[in-house]
Ligand SMILES: Nc1ncnc2c1ncn2[C@@H]1O[C@H](COP(=O)(O)OP(=O)(O)O)[C@@H](O)[C@H]1O
């Protein structure tokens with residue numbers, strides 16, 4: 189069972205989760221492990237504290253108050269309070285170091301944000317013990333979570349699987365619930381790393397896969413994966429079943445509900461992942477499994493906002509070979525990751541992953557300058573429909589009908605590389621209108637989709 193920050197926002201929410209775990213154990217569903225994210229917005233607050241330290245201000249009062257108030261509300265005792273104070277003091281010392289050195293490297297940032305999860309597991313384990321559920325807190329590296337050293341976006345090393353399995357088989361008492369830090373790990377040399385924002389989902393699927401569990405549960409503040417971001421479309425509806433591939437594409441193309449690569453360990457081990465709502469535990473949530481099992485034309489709609497569209501037009505003669513290879517080698521050289529792509533004989537249009545950006549005079553433009561003209565367009569968005577692309581004509585007919593009615597121009601379209609998504613690049617200013625209209629059409633039966641019959645011409 190993995191509980192995200194939204195399920196652990198304060199003492200009341202932690203109590204709710206502790207009781208939920210206890211009630212699951214009472215009906216025979218003992219979790220092998222409980223993975224916890226940091227409480228509420230703690231990770232963001234730690235990142236802000238780092239920025240403030242760079243500006244010369246060190247202040248961890250809000251973090252002290254949140255964690256110590258929670259401890260006091262449960263009356264968890266001096267031992268737990270001392271453990272948390274020790275971590276907060278270590279955090280404060282670190283921030284004083286940042287202030288002095290005026291340096292906050294990706295490695296230091298990972299160390300900085302790790303304090304959130306390191307505190308939340310200790311509080312959760314203490315509360316469970318207090319209500320009669322034997323539990324022990326584990327920093328993930330102590331159970332075998334070893335990662336690469338790409339600070340801020342580390343990958344779990346394959347050797348972790350065996351280590352985690354051995355820990356659970358030989359070192360953890362099966363009658364004790366292991367409460368494990370999500371999101372963080374160690375390099376082989378013992379440096380703290382993070383798995384990217386939202387990475388606790390990946391910790392959960394890694395442990396679930398390593399231990400060959402029956403199900404991995406990811407508990408959030410929504411009734412599962414929804415047809416659209418419920419903050420954008422209030423009428424979004426929960427989806428009961430999606431495939432691993434659909435869930436991964438949905439996450440990659442902007443749905444904040446899951447970490448983009450969290451599906452991989454579960455997919456490889458063929459273990460279903462269930463997304464559930466800790467605020468509404470009786471709701472069955474969404475089951476993510478091997479096959480698509482959805483009658484709907486479209487499973488879900490998502491978007492990535494405020495991205496760049498780059499048009500690269502070859503200045504060489506038509507038919508000259510090596511153009512695409514030069515383009516992609518140059519992107520590799522500059523470590524720029526591409527999201528969506530369309531190409532013709534002499535040009536390539538692509539969008540960059542949000543973490544990357546290119547500007548006029550960027551070294552990429554210099555490197556490609558001798559073979560191509562580069563045009564960087566800002567303020568674009570990718571709208572992605574998760575769908576069965578065997579039915580792409582139906583989907584495209586409907587989407588373009590909606591876009592025509594709303595006056596939305598599609599600047600680029602990509603379909604086919606993935607078997608489950610169709611992406612449209614539009615102006616960012618039109619995203620909300622486009623998504624609302626598409627949602628009404630595909631999920632609220634509020635548009636007429638006239639499909640051609642056999643005897644009519646298409
Ligand atoms: N398609 C979607 N389905 C469900 N939730 C979504 C979707 N797109 C975005 N979200 C947002 O993701 C949030 C849950 O993810 P997150 O906040 O990371 O949870 P947690 O911190 O509990 O892991 C929801 O509150 C919702 O606003």
Ligand SMILES: N[C@@H](CC(=O)OP(=O)(O)O)C(=O)O
Nearest residue numbers: 192193225231385386387388
């Ligand atoms: N606390 C980390 C890791 C995480 O997974 O959080 P959440 O489960 O609340 O999305 C973050 O905010 O990125």
